[in-house]
Amino acid sequence: MPWTTALKSTARTGFTLQRAYNEPLRALRGAIGAGITAFGALLLGSPQLAASAAIGAFIAGVATFQRSYRPRPLLALAAAAGLSLSTFVGYLASPWPPLFVLVVGVWAFMGGLAWSLGPAAGVVATNTISAMLVVVALTENVPQALAHAGVIAVGGVVQALLVVVWPIRRWGAQRDALADAYASMADYARRLRHDPFAGFDPDPLMAARNAATVTRRQARNRPAELRGRRGTMERMRPAMAALADPRVGAAEEGPERDRAREILGAAAEVLDAVARAIRTGRPVEVPERTYRALALRSTGPVLAGAARQSGLVLIGLLADTADSLESPGGDGDASAPLGGLSRPSVHELLPVAAHAVRRNWRWSSPVLRHAVRVGVVAAVGETIGMLLPFGHGYWAPLTAVMVMRPDFSQTYSRGVGRIVGTVLGVVFASVVIWSAAPNDWVLTALAVTAIGGAYLTILTGYAAMSACIAAYVVFLLAMDSNGLVSTAEERVGQTLLGGALALIAYAVFPTWQTVRLPDRLAAYIEAGGRYAAAAVAAFGAPSADSYRAVREALLDHRQARAELVTATGQAADEPVRHRGLRNSQLSGARSAMAGLGRAALLLEAHLPPLGDGEPVPGAERFAAVLRQETARAAQAVRLGQPVDLTAVRLQYQAWAEELPDPDEDSTDPRHLVARDARFLVVALEGLQQALRQDRK
Known part of the structure; x- marks a missing residue:
């Protein structure tokens, strides 16, 4: 499509707000973790230390919201470790501007390569760059840098502990993935009743497979109803397709077709009931009439040949699934003869990560091109920020790094959403500070509130979340006596500059799918x-x-x-x-x-x-x-x-x-x-x- 049409389409996507919110309790838990860390640092240290603590706790909390099936405490701790390391390395290089620009560029390049490990790793790695840019401006010597790195790590530990002591829907992501797969199979059965050649979207099954891949420790603690279900479900799809296809299954019209539709309809009801049971952890509730429909004349003369064989296989698989949930037991994932799916533990991740990076270490790889693009843009943005006569020149590279993604549509839609959201958040927070002149404790409370809003609006749209993030950063930096040296106009101007750098970089050095x-x-x-x-x-x-x-x-x-x-x-x-x-x-x-x-x-x-x-x-x-x-x-x-x-x-x-x-x-x-x-x-x-x- 033409550039003007493409830009209009992506801009419209960036402006779109969904009527969807994150789980309020999870958002509240994350905000409480940030509040504990920030108020504790303010009580025992300084406003600058409280700002670093809040940044670390916020980004560690963001890691727990990523779509990942690893334990949430582990995600928070990994994010905190990366943040602490990035801030300390950044401070060591900060006395020499050329070296600091080089470090920022190399760190951004490495963060871009992290996308080869998946979106969750890419997002967390990107956030470590933002912490490096912001926290370095708050430190003045090595002991302070160590203290800031320490409170950032504490923020991750607090978030991890909260996840442990205040679990919300334990194994919820895995339950939802498996339940969605069963629900998609139920939908497929219903569509086959009317269209024997209906298409099937395997994405829910792929998500369920990813969710079933667990570490050894997870496997020991996994609920029984999540063990050994996916393999049985996978074998239902061929049986359904073979039963519905008039070329090899039930005849196109007549009693055979009616019986096939009856079996498929009953299968959909059983699969929906299984999905509800897995999602909630409650017993399977299948109406008695559904069981009668499956059993009725199932071995009689209505279905013959391959159609009868497929129907019996499907009925047997449905019965096995319902019975296994009524009496859960067994271990491992019964996904055919492959056995359980094992996710690498922490100490086993290094060779896996190295293999993923090597696989993407070629010029045609979108991940490598993204890494080069984001590294160059971060270095250029930081250089321009240093040359500008403002006290907070990191807004330009910060915006550019947070906007960029490996593909065009996300980069441009997020760029528009980030720019608009950041402008609104900066203006709102600046107006609040100028009009109310709050003290450090009130500013910390406002920052924590904004953090809770960011967690809550993760699903709403990037513009809404960006507004909350920008507001919390402004509130935190205002705790420094020099926090308002950089005016709202300057922050907005640098945000626009950073967004423009990101968009121009993709246009000059694209990765077209x-x-x-x-x-x-x-x-x-x-x-x-x-x-x-x-x-x-x-x-x-x-x-x-x-x-x-x-x-x-x-x-x-x-x-x-x-x-x-x-x-x-x-x-x-x-x-x-x-x-x-x-x-x-x-x-x-x-x-x-x-x-x-x-x-x-x-x-x-x-x-x-x-x-x-x-x-x-x-x-x-x-x-x-x-x-x-x-x-x-x-x-x-x-x-x-x-x-x-x-x-x-x-x-x-x-x-x-x-x-x-x-x-x-x-x-x-x-x-x-x-x-x-x-x-x-x-x-x-x-x-x-x-x-x-x-x-x-």
Whole structure:
């Protein structure tokens, strides 16, 4: 889209305020932690020390609000450690302005690289830069610098202790993630009743998988109702799809279709009840009529063949889930034969972090480009702030660093929201100080109130949260006798300057997702081919290893799809044209790949139980060709060359001639795999047709 349209769209997003607030008790808990630290430092130390204590407690509290499944106390302590280190290192370099500018730039670069570890790490690392810029101005010697670093660490410890002694919805994030996944499965069942080919969003399942990844200590304390549920849920989706699909399941019309709809409707009710039970920790409450609907004629003549098999599998999985929640027990995550999912502990994180950084240490990586961009902007902003005749020149680099994100849409929308919110917060706080002339204790109370407002409005919008953050910073700095040397006009001017630096930097040195779309689509095609090939190969060599390979390929397929969806959404807001792919090609390719995913899902649903199936001859040979040709097609997309998948169709035709003629009502694996593989071929022909258009 044109630059003017893109800027209008992102600006509108930045101004948007949602009618959503954080949990008031959590916001109150965070504000109390900041208040304890700030008032304690003011009582025992000085106003400057109280300001540092409040900053440390606030940022440590922000870390506990990030979307992370690690223990909240650990997040607060990690943030406090980073803040303490950054402020002390910044002070050591502050006597030499050129060295301090270099340290700020390098620290910002390292903070940018932290995004390779995830958004939570990126946000916390960004906040350490802001602490370095602000707290350094409050210290005058090494003992003071150590004292300020110490009270910042104390702020994190206080927040961590409050989380421990005042737990609010313990394991709430994990409960919500798993409950959302069950609710999404219930919604899928309802949509299948009316649309047998309804699409499915796997994002809730991916979130549930992340939530189920725990440290050893978490695994020992995890509630029983969060153990071993996700794997059972994952196996429901193929059974639902196979039951609803008229090509392999219930007939399109008639008694079979009515029975399939009845089972799917009852499944949705059970899954909703399970979601409520997991979210609240209460027993499952399923109406008796729902159980009767599932049991009614479930083994009778209404459903036959593969449809009956899929219905029985689904009913059995639903019963297992409800029964396990009624009598919770067991340990680990029963997600197929993979076993439990282990999250690295603190001492195991270093090699994981190093691997993540190495993976992004290439010029095409958005994370590395973001790190370079934010490092240069922080150094330039700090240099300009030093040259300006103001007492608080850090407002420009502070704003720039807090605004910048690895993608265009977030940087520009947050930039607009940050600028507007900061201006409003600065003006409001300055007016309050000038009109009321509050003492240090009142200023501390006002700062703590603003901190509580920032916690409360995290979900409301970046402009609202930025206004609260700006107000709390002004209130804290006003506790210094020189705190108002920098006027509101100067603060606003530097905020505008910092925002402009961030926006200009992205325009000059962008990271466009648009130009990465061919690579993202190629990765999606390759992952989809591996998933389909693994499912076919499992018929040729049914074993625990081949079934595990199907599961792993499915996870890779979901991840590749999620990355393509994210990149497509970000590219839609960018002011550049598609290079190598037109919108119509991308849309057609995604539709064809969705069909490939559905076909692979049917294959997965029809895999015989371990030990019950005989190898299907020729399946592994066809799977090898399928894997090879989809990889070749993916490389053609990357290079902008024509895609030719004819070899898959020819190999399927040769293979089909070796197998018995498909019987629509048969549950013989040879019939099922031949029938389902035909849908793979049709989907790949659609992909070839979608990408055969003239590329521009």
